[in-house]
Amino acid sequence: MSDDTIRLVTIGRILRRRWRLLVVLTVVGALAGYGTSVLFPPRYTASASVLLPGQWEERELLTQAEIATSSAVVDRAADTLRWSGVSGADLRDRVSAKAADGNIVKISGTAETPKRAQQLSDRVAQQFVTFAARIADDSTDSETDGGPEVLRQQVEEANRRITDLANAADPGQTVESVQVRTLLEKLRTSLEEAMKKLDEADPASNKAGMVVMGPAARPTGEAPPTRVQLVAAGALLFFLLTVVGHLAAARANRRLRTEPEIAAALGSAVLGTVDVPAERHAPRPHGRGPRARTRRLLGIDTRWDVPAPQSSGDEASRRTRYRRVYARLRDQLPASRRLLVVVPEGDETARRAAGQLAAEAGSDPSPSSSNGGHPLLRVVEVPVSPPMVPDRDTESGALVVLSAGSWTAGELAGIAEACADGGHEVVGAVVAGMVRARPTPSAGPSADDAAPALAGRGQATGGSV
Structure with missing residues (x-):
């Protein structure tokens, strides 16, 4: 890959x-x-806001939000709603609360209809305020004997004693008497300021002052x-x-792309690489049955991961590549031999390359009338699964032509084994690649136009065969 x-x-x-x-x-x-x-089914969410007057810390607001969604509050809201088949446990998953800016607790309720969502959020907000006020009243009653009221009485008693001490001090204007009266006045002022802050921070008054900021708005859209x-x-x-x-x-693709990998899979050397010009309307694989028609309809009958064809030279340069490959094959086999050109079935690029190579073999000048010293080529398409190569007839070897990136090592090894079973020795391989051809001014038919007619399953092509 x-x-x-x-x-x-x-x-x-x-x-x-x-x-x-x-x-x-x-x-x-x-x-x-x-x-x-x-x-x-769709759900709707409505929200009601509860204002908490006074000074609250962030953690205290979070605690109030947890109380708003507690079972004590939600169960009381379920009792007042009296919805058929809906209990407090069911409503607990539909109610949420969060602390917002400005000492506000926002309570949200989710239901099947906008009306029910509005009712749920309003009832939970009301029950939350009632429950918080009840807690504040209980805490006030429990602190009546030893709470802030006792502290106020003690502060008043301390103020009276301060006054008595100030009156009993030396009425003269000595430095010591002035310092004593000044310290007593400072003590009196500090006590008064402390009591004022205590009154402002009275938690009972804060909790008792919670108020619902109006009814919840009826939702107009579904909740996400x-x-x-x-x-x-x-x-x-x-x-x-x-x-x-x-x-x-x-x-996960394991198709071979490089020449060394292809040579190792076939157990033979790669004689060269040839170019095949891409067609404007490439033929699509033919098949019958609903499955094949569905694949053609969805466009999955051809591979998508094949790179776009690269630009190549003109017709003459492409034919030069074929002549050089055929020359290497001829030098490797000096004697006159017939070779079987094996093309994997379904490899259109390799089929066209094999036809062009066979055409070059047929047009190559021969030292004698019987094509002595020049291999004669016969092109056959071989199925890949399972591979089946024709038995040896007059051929004394096999040349495998394939395109890069189309076959795995196992498939190529299977073709090599099928050649050996048919009595053919793999003498080499040729790798074909699709390219984008340049337009040529020549109007005459090229060798590529005749190439498809030279390739066929089990048909002899090229030379005098």
Whole structure:
């Protein structure tokens, strides 16, 4: 697997070559989201605000929010609502509370209808205020004997003693008497300020002053996730899963791309690489049955991970590559031999390359009328699973022609074994690559146009065969 799977160009290639499949699966995901919205009925949420006057710390506000959703409050709200089949335990999952800015506790209730959501939030807010006031009254009653009132009486007694001490001090204007009276006045002022702060921070008055800031507004829209959100989420989820699935499949791809890997799988050397010009309308694989028609309809009958063809030279440069490959084959086999050109079935690029190579073999000048010293080629397409190569007839070797990145090591090893079972020695391999041809001014037929006619299953092509 190459690094192309992590590039943006690879995702663009998926979108361009698998857009039909992506559209179909995105629609399926949208339908799945719609079905989910049908199974889960819509919910509505209303909110009521409770004001807590006075000074409150953040942790105290959080405590009040927890009290608002406690079973003591929610159970009392359920008793006042008297909804059929709905208990306090059921409402606990539908009620939430959070502390907002400005000493406000926001209580939210969720129900099947806007009216019920409004009623639920209002009742819970009312029960929360009632419960908090009850707690404040209980704490005030328990602190009557030894609480702030006793402290106030003690402060008043201390003020009287301070006054007595000030009167009993030396009425003269000595330094000591002035200092004593000054300290006593400071003590009196400190005690008065402390009592004033104590009155302002009285927790009983704070809790008793909680108030509901008006009834909850009736909701006009569904609470998330809405039906539209579920449909969009389903479509997006299926789209992303399809793209990720393609990337994972490409990452797990084990098709061979380099010449050393191909040579090792076949157990023979690679004689060279040839170019095949890409066709404007490439033929699609033919198949019968509903499965094949479905694959053609979704556009998954062809591979998407094949890189775009690169630019190549003109017709003359491409033919030069074929002549050089044939020359290497001829130098490797000096005697006149017939060779079987094996092309994996379904490899259109390799089939066209093999036909062109056979055409070059037929047009190569021969030192004698019987083509002595020049291998004669016969092209056959071989199924990959299971591979089956024709038995040896007059051929004394096999040349494998294939395209890079199309076959795994196991498939190529199977072709090599099938050649050995048929009595053919693999004398080499030729790798074909798809390129984007430059337009040529020549109007005459090229050798590529005749190449498809030279390749056929089990038919002899090239030379005088």
